[in-house]
Amino acid sequence: MTRVVITGMGWITPLGNNLETVWKRMCNSESAIATIDRFDASSFPTTFAGQVRDFDWKEYVKDALVHNEPAMNSQFALGAARQAWDQSGLGECKDLDLERAGIYLGAGEGVLDFSAHSMIDTHSWDVEDGKINAVAWAEFAREKLDEWGEVEQEPNMSLWHVAKEYGLQGPAFNCLTACAASTQAIGEAVSVLQAGDADVMLSGGTHTMLHALGITGFNRLTALSTFNGDPKKASKPFSKDRGGFVMGEGSGMLVLETLEHALARGATPLAEIVGFGSSADAYRITDLHPEGRGPAAAIRNALSQANIDPTATIEGKPPVQYISAHGTSTQENDSIETKAIKLVFGDNAPNVPVSSIKSMMGHLIAAAGSVELITCVMSIQTGMLAPTINLDNPDPELDLDYVPNVARKAEVDCCVSNSFGFGGQNNTLVVRRYEP
Amino acid sequence: MPERQEQIVISGVGVITCFGVGIELLWDAMIEGRTGLKRIERFDPSGFSSQIAGELPEDDFKVRKIVPKSHRKATKVMCRDTELAVGAAADAVKSAGLTTAATSDEPPTIAPDRVGCHIGAGLISAEVNELGAALVTSKKEDGTFDLAHWGAEGMQNLTPLWLLKYLPNMLACHVTIVHNSQGPSNTITCCEASSGLSIAESRRVIRRGDADACLSGGAEDRVNPLALYRQHCTGRLVDSDGSGDMSALITPFANDASGTAIGEGGGILIVEANSSCTKRGGSPWCTIDGVGCRQSFTNSPLDADPGALASATNKALVEANCDASEIDVIVPLGSGIKQLDDAEREGLTVVFGDRLPTIPTITTIPYTGNCMAGNGAIALSVAAKSIKEQQIPARLGATETDGIDAGRYESTQMRINKVLVISPSEGGQCVAIVLGKVQA
Numbered sequence: 107m108t109r110v111v112i113t114g115m116g117w118i119t120p121l122g123n124n125l126e127t128v129w130k131r132m133c134n135s136e137s138a139i140a141t142i143d144r145f146d147a148s149s150f151p152t153t154f155a156g157q158v159r160d161f162d163w164k165e166y167v168k169d170a171l172v173h174n175e176p177a178m179n180s181q182f183a184l185g186a187a188r189q190a191w192d193q194s195g196l197g198e199c200k201d202l203d204l205e206r207a208g209i210y211l212g213a214g215e216g217v218l219d220f221s222a223h224s225m226i227d228t229h230s231w232d233v234e235d236g237k238i239n240a241v242a243w244a245e246f247a248r249e250k251l252d253e254w255g256e257v258e259q260e261p262n263m264s265l266w267h268v269a270k271e272y273g274l275q276g277p278a279f280n281c282l283t284a285c286a287a288s289t290q291a292i293g294e295a296v297s298v299l300q301a302g303d304a305d306v307m308l309s310g311g312t313h314t315m316l317h318a319l320g321i322t323g324f325n326r327l328t329a330l331s332t333f334n335g336d337p338k339k340a341s342k343p344f345s346k347d348r349g350g351f352v353m354g355e356g357s358g359m360l361v362l363e364t365l366e367h368a369l370a371r372g373a374t375p376l377a378e379i380v381g382f383g384s385s386a387d388a389y390r391i392t393d394l395h396p397e398g399r400g401p402a403a404a405i406r407n408a409l410s411q412a413n414i415d416p417t418a419t420i421e422g423k424p425p426v427q428y429i430s431a432h433g434t435s436t437q438e439n440d441s442i443e444t445k446a447i448k449l450v451f452g453d454n455a456p457n458v459p460v461s462s463i464k465s466m467m468g469h470l471i472a473a474a475g476s477v478e479l480i481t482c483v484m485s486i487q488t489g490m491l492a493p494t495i496n497l498d499n500p501d502p503e504l505d506l507d508y509v510p511n512v513a514r515k516a517e518v519d520c521c522v523s524n525s526f527g528f529g530g531q532n533n534t535l536v537v538r539r540y541e542p
Numbered sequence: 543m544p545e546r547q548e549q550i551v552i553s554g555v556g557v558i559t560c561f562g563v564g565i566e567l568l569w570d571a572m573i574e575g576r577t578g579l580k581r582i583e584r585f586d587p588s589g590f591s592s593q594i595a596g597e598l599p600e601d602d603f604k605v606r607k608i609v610p611k612s613h614r615k616a617t618k619v620m621c622r623d624t625e626l627a628v629g630a631a632a633d634a635v636k637s638a639g640l641t642t643a644a645t646s647d648e649p650p651t652i653a654p655d656r657v658g659c660h661i662g663a664g665l666i667s668a669e670v671n672e673l674g675a676a677l678v679t680s681k682k683e684d685g686t687f688d689l690a691h692w693g694a695e696g697m698q699n700l701t702p703l704w705l706l707k708y709l710p711n712m713l714a715c716h717v718t719i720v721h722n723s724q725g726p727s728n729t730i731t732c733c734e735a736s737s738g739l740s741i742a743e744s745r746r747v748i749r750r751g752d753a754d755a756c757l758s759g760g761a762e763d764r765v766n767p768l769a770l771y772r773q774h775c776t777g778r779l780v781d782s783d784g785s786g787d788m789s790a791l792i793t794p795f796a797n798d799a800s801g802t803a804i805g806e807g808g809g810i811l812i813v814e815a816n817s818s819c820t821k822r823g824g825s826p827w828c829t830i831d832g833v834g835c836r837q838s839f840t841n842s843p844l845d846a847d848p849g850a851l852a853s854a855t856n857k858a859l860v861e862a863n864c865d866a867s868e869i870d871v872i873v874p875l876g877s878g879i880k881q882l883d884d885a886e887r888e889g890l891t892v893v894f895g896d897r898l899p900t901i902p903t904i905t906t907i908p909y910t911g912n913c914m915a916g917n918g919a920i921a922l923s924v925a926a927k928s929i930k931e932q933q934i935p936a937r938l939g940a941t942e943t944d945g946i947d948a949g950r951y952e953s954t955q956m957r958i959n960k961v962l963v964i965s966p967s968e969g970g971q972c973v974a975i976v977l978g979k980v981q982a
Contacts, residue, residue, distance in 0.1 A: 149693030172841075205853055209837060215665055224687040227674035231681075237671045240767050244589025247767075253775040257844070260665050261710065261731040262969035266843040269970065275850060278837035278971045279739050282663070282731045283711045290728055294743065301746055303835070303857075318689065322697045323705030384726035384752070386659060386718040391616055391706060403655065403724065407752070528706065529715030531727060 108300045111375035111540055113368050114196070114361030115480045116189020118182045120156030120354050120467045124189060129484045131466075132492040133513040137338035138467050139352050145220070145318050152330040154337035155316050156354035156468030161185060173267050177216030177258035180267045182357035182473070183312035187268045194361035196272075196306065199371050207306040208276030210295035212287025213264040214313030214472040222250040223319075264312050268359075276304045282472060284527030285432070287311050288358060289475030289535055293382030295362055305367040310476035312357035321353065329436060341469075342496035343433035343462035344440050344508045351434040354468025358476030375540040377483045380520075381414070383407030387530025394438055394526070398446035401432075404532035405450045405522065412536040414520070417452040424454040426536075427516060428485050430478040430523040431508075433462025433494065434469055443524065444504045459516065461494040461509040475525035479535055482521035486539050491516050550745045551826035551980070553819045554638025554812030555923045556630040558761065559910045560596035560805060563603060563629050565637075568909070568920070569927050572935030573953045577909050579791060579803055581784025584765050592779035594788065595765045596805030596911030598626075608632045610644050613720050619703045620716060622763035622806065623666050626916065627713035628720060630810040631757050635721060638812040639824060640755075643722035650722070651822050658725035658753035659718045660744045661810065662736025662760025662915040663710035667768035676700040717757055717810070725753040730915075734875055734965050736760045737808065737918030738973035742833040744813040754818040759919030761808025764912070770804055776844055776968060778802055778879045789938045792908040794876030795883045795948040796940030802877040802907060808916020809923045827926040829978040831960070832862030838970035846882050846966030851889030854974040855964060859893070862976040864960055866894050869901060869976070871934055871956075873925045873963040876905030876948060877912055878939070882966055887946050890964075902956070903948045904928065908938035918965050922975065925961040929979050932958050 115125060120138035122128040131138075138156045147153045163181035164170040166188035176184065196202060230243035257263070262280040269278060277298050283290050288311025295309035315324070324330045331350040333340035341352040368375055385407065387400035394400070409416050414425045432443055448455040463481055470477055485491055490513050497510035519539040526532050560578035561567040571578060578596045587593035605625040606617050609632075620628065635642055640651045650657075680696030682688045688696075706712060711729040718727055726747050730739045737760035744756035764773060773779055780801035782791055793799045819826055834857030838847030859866060874886045891898050906920050913920060928934055937951040964974040 146689055147693060149690040150697075151693075204839075205836065208835075221687075223673075224677050224680075224689075224692070227670055227677045228681040228687055229685065231674050231678040236675070238585075238674045238767065240585040240587065240670075241589035243670060243767050244771065247771045251771070251775075256772045256775045257968075259772065260733060260969060262733060262967070262971065263843060265732075265837075265971070266969050269837045270839070273839060275837050275839050275847075275853070277835040278732075279743070279835070280731050280969075280971075281728050282709075283714075283727070283729050284709055294728070294746075297746055297750060301749070318692070322692070322700065323708075326697060326700050326702045326704055327706070328702070384728070385655070386714070386724050386727035388654065388718040388722050388724045391619060391712070391715055391719065392703065400724065527711065528709060529711045530718065531711060531715075 109365035109378060110296045110299050110362055111365050111368050111378045112360050112483060113363050113373045113375060114190035114194030115483060116186040117358045117477050117480055118158055118161055118185040119356040119477060120158055123161050132463060133490050135493050135495045135512060136466060137495060139337045139340055141337060144316060147321060150321055151325045151332045152321060153334045154340060156352060157316060158356050167271055172270060175254055176267050178314050179214055179216055179312045180264040183264040183268050184271060186357035186359035187308060190359040190361045191272055195373055204273050204275045206276050206304050207274045208278055208298060208304040209265055209269050209274045210279045210291045210307055210309045211265045212281050212291035212311035212472050213261055214282060215261045216259040217314060217317050218319050219255060220318040226250055274308060283531040284529055285471055285474055286525040286527035286531040286533045287472035289525035289533040290384060292476060292479060293384060293533060293535055296379050296382055299362060299364050305364055307362045309362055310359035311473035313470060313472035314355035315471055316353055316355045339496050341435050341465045343435040343465050343494050344501060344504045345497055346499045346501040348435045348437060348440060350436055352468040354470045356470045357473050358480050377486055377537050378540045379535060380538045381408040381412030381536030383534045385532045389530055394442045398442045398449060400530055400532040401443060401446035401526055402449045404534040405446060408534040408536045416450050417454055424458050426458055426520050426522050427518040428491055428521040429458055429460040430482050431460050431462045432524045432526045433464055435464060440504060444506055447506060455506060459491050459507045459509050461492055463492050465495040479523045482523050482537050485518045485521060489515055489517060549816035550748055550830045551814055551816050551819050552811050552828050552926050553814040553824045553826050554634045555827055555926055556634025556637055556810040557920060557923045558626050558630045559807035559920060560598050563633050565923055565927055572909055575936035575938060577789040577938055579788040579911055582765060585767055590770055590774060591781045594782045594784050594803050597765050598806055603629055605629060609720055619707050621666055621707045623663060623761055624713050624716050626761040626763060626808050627661055628716050630761060630808055631717045634810040634812050644720045652755050654722045654724040656725055656754040657723035658744060658747050658756035659714045659723050659727040660740035660756055660758045661714040661717060662730045662740045663713045664762040664915040666708045666710060667766055668708055670767050713761060723757060732971040733914055733968040734917050735967035735971040735973045736915035738965050738975055739835060741813060741975060742835055742973060745830055745833060748815050755812055755814040757810050758813045759808060759810040760915040762913055762915040763806040764804035764914060765806045773804055792878040793940035794878050794905045795887060795943040795946050797944060799878045799880045799883055802879050803911040805911020805913040807910055807913040807920060809919030811922060826980050828929045829980055831978040832858035832976040834858035834974040836972045838972060840970060843969050846885035848885045848888035850972045851886060851964060851966060852892035854972045855893045858974040858976045864976055869960050869962045870958045871904060871928060871961045872901055873904045873921045873961060875965045877907050885966060899945055899947055901947060902934050904934055905937055905948060921963050925963050925977050929958050929961060929977060
């Protein structure tokens with residue numbers, strides 16, 4: 107079987123915009139959650155989020171003019187991809203076959219201009235008919251909407267920008283499976299490499315829903331935390347008083363390569379992706395299956411592909427040393443995820459550290475999985491586990507080792523990264539220390 | 543993830559277009575040369591320069607009637623795109639002769655965890671009436687929008703599950719619930735290439751052993767003001783108020799092609815391992831012999847790259863172990879968008895050379911409009927039907943086309959062993975798929 111390794115990583119996150127800074131801040135248990143200042147959210151049920159700051163996408167591209175005006179999600183993608191590409195050294199690879207260099211993103215849609223849309227919809231509203239006057243709507247749309255901004259709304263536009271920046275001309279996909287998208291993208295990118303359709307795949311995710319309509323949508327779902335009094339304490343996965351997730355934004359990108367290709371050009375593998383599992387809950391549109399059927403299947407399938415028996419021990423220790431949880435801080439997710447981990451790992455479950463970095467940077471939606479996979483690789487490389495912060499009041503029903511509040515030293519060779527999305531999307535990756 | 547190199551087949555075809563649910567309705571129209579394009583009726587399109595669409599009258603398709611009783615309540619949170627996907631999936635399952643949770647209480651033909659789902663979806667545009675009704679409650683007396691009121695009170699006028707209607711993966715979500723398919727599920731969002739890339743992914747998932755069959759394809763609805771406006775922004779739409787001869791309006795590959803029309807629809811195909819299909823006594827429509835995917839390298843995401851299209855096609859041919867001379871029919875996107883048509887013709891010329899003008903093409907967009915994420919599934923369904931019937935349907939459009947056989951033509955019977963289906967997309971993704979006749 108073709109082995110696939112990671113040779114480059116990059117991220118743009120609420121905790122910072124490079125690998126070292128973000129990892130350091132995570133290991134210091136810092137929170138990036140703060141009051142939203144991108145729009146006036148002061149009257150919203152949720153007034154805070156994890157917001158990317160001090161970021162200028164133009165610093166990450168060769169020629170900004172090539173990209174016209176990318177939407178914010180594409181800006182994040184360009185920033186993260188530059189870091190990953192540079193770390194991989196592919197820019198120095200003179201004989202890279204660009205038709206065998208592909209891209210698979212789990213990218214979200216562009217940012218909706220809520221100010222313009224709200225004006226258009228309200229001004230074209232026909233009170234007597236109780237509906238929009240479509241003719242007036244079209245007139246206002248032409249007047250108020252930025253045409254290119256609407257084109258940039260398509261979820262595959264980030265793909266175009268990143269592919270254009272590096273000349274990638276191989277297999278190209280974008281998927282959008284809610285919060286599971288970038289984990290799924292990476293898993294399928296690995297599959298593309300293993301099928302022999304490419305030598306290199308740039309993969310990951312990017313997303314921002316940190317705009318008035320995005321916050322509105324999640325507020326109406328009552329999925330967001332409303333702990334406005336102390337935003338830094340709001341994201342509290344696995345706590346008894348967890349009250350919903352905290353919105354984040356950003357991008358995580360990884361360069362994936364067949365081991366053969368990486369070694370042939372003298373690249374340094376950072377880690378190896380050894381398993382991918384995907385499943386659908388096929389249960390309800392709003393709820394997870396109560397027994398964790400879908401998440402358990404994804405974790406089990408990923409471990410099976412990695413030839414790992416989760417219930418076995420190696421010299422008395424579990425075969426997996428860390429699980430990066432989806433860990434959203436919603437009542438349902440954290441409970442079901444815990445149940446699924448216990449189902450799969452059996453007696454080993456209490457001995458496998460599990461943490462959620464969403465406690466520190468919020469939920470990056472489509473980009474969450476890629477950032478969390480990078481966290482796993484950082485754990486393997488540095489021997490540290492990022493903590494679950496704000497875990498001061500543990501839920502007695504949730505009894506795993508959630509690495510509470512403080513980062514921990516650990517010998518880590520193999521990690522599991524979970525992502526579960528609205529709509530019953532479950533995806534899990536297994537990443538291992540690279541061994542020749 | 544070891545790959546099984548076994549044959550993958552299409553064992554069922556489900557289609558939903560402006561002609562209704564089912565391949566037969568579309569096929570009959572295409573045999574007769576009868577377009578479904580007409581002036582938009584769902585809303586007054588007078589404010590747009592392109593006022594036509596391939597629109598399925600809402601009375602002709604009620605999703606509530608085709609879902610199990612247990613899922614009827616959930617239809618309230620389906621957007622039109624999801625309704626279309628659910629309709630096409632039901633048709634596909636029936637076509638393949640599968641028993642699923644939706645069809646009966648009998649045990650399913652294929653174990654639920656061995657059935658995947660890959661459905662291409664678009665940027666689902668919010669229904670402006672639904673959103674507008676909520677937004678208008680926060681309109682100030684001076685006519686401006688009051689964001690503070692919206693945050694505090696106005697948003698309460700949106701139904702709590704509003705967001706869930708518009709997540710692209712809700713098409714697959716509803717389909718997997720209705721049919722209890724618990725295998726790998728994904729939502730490809732690559733505009734016109736979405737369906738083809740979904741088929742490619744289903745094939746890869748089956749070959750790596752993660753499923754035996756997949757519900758695969760795509761669906762999209764562009765017949766609402768916001769979606770129509772977004773297509774206007776691309777400059778790709780033909781000007782028309784719906785008067786005149788609609789069958790001559792979209793002219794793929796004509797020198798004076800002036801744009802495309804929107805549509806709503808899509809298709810779900812049952813992509814299945816041949817061993818699974820044989821074991822259950824299924825009847826494949828055709829084989830999926832080769833797939834190629836490439837990214838365009840262009841100066842605009844709205845343009846297609848002939849080189850990428852040629853490369854994708856060559857990859858598909860290599861996988862199919864098939865020489866270009868063996869392709870009997872080509873189903874291009876054929877959108878009537880001049881830049882895309884020119885890129886397709888140039889790319890195909892690279893592959894087929896002087897033979898290109900002698901290979902008949904099938905173009906669907908003049909019949910159905912451009913259904914974007916659903917378009918490729920419609921094209922693949924028609925290609926599969928052509929193989930099954932050994933017939934190509936009539937073509938609409940221009941009288942003549944240069945360098946490619948894509949002008950107006952009557953339906954004709956012919957020997958068809960291999961069909962190439964290709965699509966560029968807004969965003970630059972290109973996909974090519976070679977379908978083959980099932981060999982006895």
